[in-house]
Amino acid sequence: MTSSYDPTRDVPRPARWEVLYRSSGPFWDGVASGKLLLQRCASCARWLTPPRPMCPGCQSREHEWVQSTGRGTVHSFATYRHAPHPAFPAPHSVVLVELEEGPRLVSSLVGIAPENIAVGQAVEVVFTHAADDFTLFQFKPAA
Amino acid sequence: MTLEYVPGIPILGPYVDPDNAPFWEAVERHEFVLQRCADCKTYFQVPRPMCPHCRSMDSLEWVPSTGRGKIFSYVNFTTDRMAYPAMKIPYSVVLVELEEGIRLTANIVDVEPEDVFIGMPVEVTFNKPTDSFTLYQFKKAS
Amino acid sequence: MLDEYRTKSYQAHLRPAVDENLIKDNVAIIGIGQTAFSRNSQRDELDLACEAIKNAVDDAGLSISDIDGLEALTLDRVSMPTLIGSLGIPNLRFTSEVSFGGGGACATVMHAAAAVATGLADYVVCYRSLNEASGHRYGRGDGYAEYLSKAPTLHYGYYFPYGFLTPLAWAGMYARRWMHEYGIKLDNTGWYSLVLREYAQKNPNAIFYGKPMTYQDYLDAPMIVEPLRLFDCCVDTDGAVALVVTTADRARDAKQSPAYIMAAAQSIPIETEIQTSYNRPIVSGLPETWYVGQELYRISGLGPGDIDVAELYDPFSFGGIIQLEELGFCGRGEGVDFCEGGDRIRVDGELPLNTAGGLLSEAYIHGFNLIAEAVRQLRGTATSQVAGAETALVTAGPGLPTSGLILRK
Incomplete structure (x- = not known):
């Protein structure tokens, strides 16, 4: 995924x-x-x-x-088993990332199947062009 | 006919809810009915589920109105600063005291704003500004 | 007929004099704060609220962590938890919101007073923040229709399809009937607006500061919704005002001279609609203002003649003038005569009125700026100071569920 x-x-x-x-x-x-x-x-x-x-x-x-360095760890996460919205097919995971600097941001995690997400996992930010006029920040497992 | 609409701008329709649905359904049929308490004969506007005078909840009835009354107050929209864009200015909104004693607002369809006056006898009429609903209006009494 | 109705129906629903009122003299406003008033703040409403509240808390000689209650209008769009997170209030113990738009302005102070008088909170801040001029203009038809189309108010559905969907026009319907019943001529109504504009010339915070007006200017301005001209209307404003309310005991230690609450009242008479109460016998008056006045006088023990300065909520000039009648400052239908020439309502007149310029010429912060001005008058720090002012009467929005206060030095 x-x-x-x-x-x-x-x-x-x-x-x-x-x-x-x-x-x-x-x-x-x-x-x-x-x-x-x-x-x-x-x-x-x-x-x-x-x-x-x-x-x-x-x-x-x-x-x-x-x-921000864009690096952090998964502080918690939740996985939708039923799509909450047409743009987000299930299963869809939402993660709470704690950045190195301290603040936490809600985002989604790319490049990993929901069943493999774990609390404490190291992640880093990626930017996704969701539309011509709209960029999202997301996270991926850290290299 | 002094009341005109601006083509292409949607007109807000009535809010139809379970209490007032019989009123607006009657308007669609070009009938003008008022809600009354059958026990204490009190008319009220707006429609409601309980008579505020005798607190009855099962005596409310819909009765035909004569549709006649007098202008009790009015405002004229003469500039576009606060007027509704869907309606051509100038237009009047009149508060009519019906023979039954209650008051309703609507436009007056056949009188120029500068000729409207308090006390003017009027009677109900109907218009259909869009395909989706009919409105009750007032016109000079015949 | 109408007077008989007033006598029988209104009087029947008044309460007898009471021995005890837990708010009377036991609660005070000890802090006032505001932002600049402008036509385009370039800031968001949360930002404005933070500044006004901080200023009010500083004015009271408190720190934000002393505040444990917040009180707002349901109309306010600032999310209270977000506000708490910006101000840094450690633990809010009391909150409530008052409905009915500007009619709730004085009621926020009343609810805050009830909270501190009963020990639910120690220091409650009442606030209003809005970008009414540059942002969400609810006084305009399109915005209002959008807002109200989601509101569970039965009556508006009978008005909107007729192009009758702004507070200005709704008030015009009251005004026209009032003019009809009392023989008031359209061109005679300008003194109220004119005197308020004079007050604004002394108040550097007023939107119309530096913009004086002549009677001819008033007459020459366009008719917006007949019978209301441009300068009969309040001035859409960006800004915020906040007030700090606490008990009289705590107020003794405050940095500022407290403005004690002698009386606070709310009223929603039967057959009231939000600014469109056309099915009560009286359309030419403001029964809720009358009730609030009677309740304020009953609790305070004062009468109209004891009021040193009045701050009346005037979204439209007529709204202020009819309140003069309902509150007993003059007889019914005499409000225009009372204002004729302006001397009675100027700062050295028998009833100095809306001394910072009111909603017409200072700012439209939903009446919270009127409460702040009443407090300044009692402190002796107003820009048009009424000599020796010891009592002030403040009202909230007319023609809808409303509220009022009598404050004393």
Whole structure:
């Protein structure tokens, strides 16, 4: 299994919600250019995942974007045995990846059958062009 | 006919629910009916599952209205700033107090906005702005 | 006939005087905060909410970790858990949301007051954040229809197919009937808007700061939905306002002079629809505002003559003027005369009104900016300060389920 979604079906787009939650914009812009960017408080260096306008640790509104190594481990995962959506044929696994930097991201894992996924497994980020105007970040078993 | 629609822009239809379905089904047949409590004879708008006066739930009935009444209040849409794009401006929305005592809003179909006045006698009529539904409207009383 | 109805029906549903009200004098607003008010914030609503809340908490001399309650309108689009995750509130113990749009503004303070008075929380923040000007304009027909088409409100289905789907037009229907019953002429209604615009000239935070208006400007502006002209309408705004509510005991240690809550009330009379209550005997008045006023006066022991400054929720000028009548500041049908020439509602008049510019000329933050202005008046820090102001009456959205407050120094 090389892909966890059916490229012929329309994949749901991330909710960038420009007006309501503008903070996520730089993250998805990064993904579109093949970078996994993490938001970090410029004042106390706390990671802010998902992105947000204020640091919950020190209430600073200043932040910076830092490129992640894209490496991490599978912290947990769940496998759909019934397709949740036409774009994601079953079995379909969703993984919670803990990055080396610390933040965790939900994603999907390519290049591995669901029954072979294990907690603690080393993974690294890959970028998948899901549509002409839409890139997804996914993970694959680390080399 | 002063009431006109802009072709190609969808018009919002009524929300039909179990309580008001008999009303809108009657409108489709060009009939105008009102919900009333058979026990205490109170009319009410909007339709509901319980009479708010005697709290009866099994006495609600639909009775034909005369469809006649008087304009109780109205607004005129004279610019497109707050008007509904599907309707050609100017148009009026009138609040009509029916002979039965309750009030409903609709457009007035045959009177220019500047000629509408409070107290004007009107009667119900019907139009069909799209294939998918019929609306009740008001016109100058004959 | 209508007065008889008011006397018999309304009076029958008033409650007798009470001995004890757990909120009266036991709760205070100790912090106010806001963002800049603008027509295009270029920021998201979560961001605006964070800034306003941080400012309110700083104003109160507290830290975010002291906050253990949040109170918002159901209309607010900021996800509360996300907000907590941005502010860094360690454990929120109390939350509720009030429905009915701007009608719920003062009710958020009332619910927060109930929470702190009963010990459910220590410090509750009430907030409203919206990009009404640049983003989701619910005051416009298309946005409102989309929003309400998913709302389980029976009555709107009778209005939308007739091109009758904006708050402006719904209010116009009340206004037209009121003008008809009391013989009010269309061109006589401008003083209310004019005086509020004057107040805005003193308030650098106001959207219309630096943009004065003459009576002729008012008359020359386009009729948006007849009988409402452009400057009868509130000003769509991007921004946020937050308020910190706690007990009087805790308020004694606050950084700021507390604004004590003398009374708080809500009302939803029978046959109320959201801004379209056309099947009550009275379309020319605002029964819920009358009820709220009676309840506020009953609890506080004050009357209209005891109010030093009023902050009335005015999405449209008529909404503010009819409230003057319903709250007993003048007789029925006399609201326009009361505002004639403007002197009675100016800062040194008998009822200084919407002293920061109100929703028409300061900002439309769903009335939360009116509560903040009432607090400033009691602190003595308003841009148009009423000399010696000790009591303030604040209301929420008229013509729908509504709420109100009387605050004192």
